[in-house]
Structures are given as C-alpha cells and as structure tokens.
Amino acid sequence: MADFLDMVHKESKEEGEKFIKMLRSNKIIKRLLPNESEDFALDNALRSFDHLTKSKEFQGSIKGAYKRKR
Numbered sequence: 088m089a090d091f092l093d094m095v096h097k098e099s100k101e102e103g104e105k106f107i108k109m110l111r112s113n114k115i116i117k118r119l120l121p122n123e124s125e126d127f128a129l130d131n132a133l134r135s136f137d138h139l140t141k142s143k144e145f146q147g148s149i150k151g152a153y154k155r156k157r
Contacts, residue, residue: 096152098151098152098154099152101151102148102149102151102152103148103152105148105151106144106145106148109144109148114144115139115142115144115145118135
C-alpha cells in the first residue's frame with residue numbers, strides 16, 4: 088500500500104484528506120444500506136450517488152485533485 092501512496096501526487100493526497108474530513112464532519116453524508124436489505128433499491132442508490140457527485144463539496148474536492156500549478 089505504501090508503494091501505491093508514494094505514486095499519488097501530493098495535491099491529490101491533500102484533496103483526498105479534505106474529502107475524508109468533510110465526510111467525518113458530516114458536510115458530506117454517506118447513506119448506507121446493506122445489500123441484503125429488502126428496502127435496498129439500486130435506483131435509490133444511484134440517485135444518492137448522483138446527488139453526492141453533484142454536491143459542491145465533492146466537485147471541489149475532485150477539481151482540487153486535478154488542479155495543478157504550472
């Protein structure tokens with residue numbers, strides 16, 4: 088695992104850490120249901136994932152990971 092992390096760009100690591108902090112502080116909320124739940128619906132899971140990826144926090148994290156100083 089350490090070898091893989093050594094290959095990751097420093098800015099990507101920092102953006103990943105910011106994303107994890109947003110999850111932990113509930114700025115971004117994970118919605119989890121076990122797959123064996125009778126209430127689990129793929130359509131709902133897709134909508135939740137789509138909602139997450141459209142959030143400004145998530146998009147900012149992704150943009151920051153790809154933003155490079157030139």
